[in-house]
Amino acid sequence: MHVAVGSENPVKMAATRRALPETVAEPVGVESGVPEQPRGRDQTIGGARNRAEAALAATDAELGVGIEGGVARVEGTEGLFLIMWAAVTDGERWGVGGGPSLRLPEDVAARVADGAELGPVMDDLLDTEGVAEREGAAGVLTGERIDRESALVHAVASAAGPFVTERY
Numbered sequence: 001m002h003v004a005v006g007s008e009n010p011v012k013m014a015a016t017r018r019a020l021p022e023t024v025a026e027p028v029g030v031e032s033g034v035p036e037q038p039r040g041r042d043q044t045i046g047g048a049r050n051r052a053e054a055a056l057a058a059t060d061a062e063l064g065v066g067i068e069g070g071v072a073r074v075e076g077t078e079g080l081f082l083i084m085w086a087a088v089t090d091g092e093r094w095g096v097g098g099g100p101s102l103r104l105p106e107d108v109a110a111r112v113a114d115g116a117e118l119g120p121v122m123d124d125l126l127d128t129e130g131v132a133e134r135e136g137a138a139g140v141l142t143g144e145r146i147d148r149e150s151a152l153v154h155a156v157a158s159a160a161g162p163f164v165t166e167r168y
Helices: 010-019 040-057 106-113 118-126 136-141 148-164
Strands: 002-005 024-027 063-073 080-089 094-098
Touching (some): 002 010, 002 040, 010 024, 010 148, 040 080, 063 148, 080 106, 094 148, 106 118, 136 148
Antiparallel strands (some): 063 080
């Protein structure tokens, strides 16, 4: 099966290939249609859906996959959380699934709440570049127990459920 992934980020490509190993995944640079730093579950899921839909429309793939990371407040808890969502579509049906949510340290959360993007904030704090294309904030914040790719695998696999099983 041929899938179009609405991103050229190598971590998102690797996550899709791990979640859907029987497919050929093609990267497609598309816009998310949401801010660079999505805020809240609605914006984050919306960005994933927009990416999936645009990637599918730009190719002859059978499925479009969109992955989006955002930040959100979680009811009943304090702080700001990193959230990860994926969407998969065949042009008619949809699957949406989430990855883990990780509470951001207060210094990181404060900068993101003031309007900064999480990736550049993490790069600044770590004195590095491109953390979002490697271990991601998920890897840094869990002491490498999970990394961005493995976290996104769960989101993509969850979103792909309606397309990989007859249970839906």
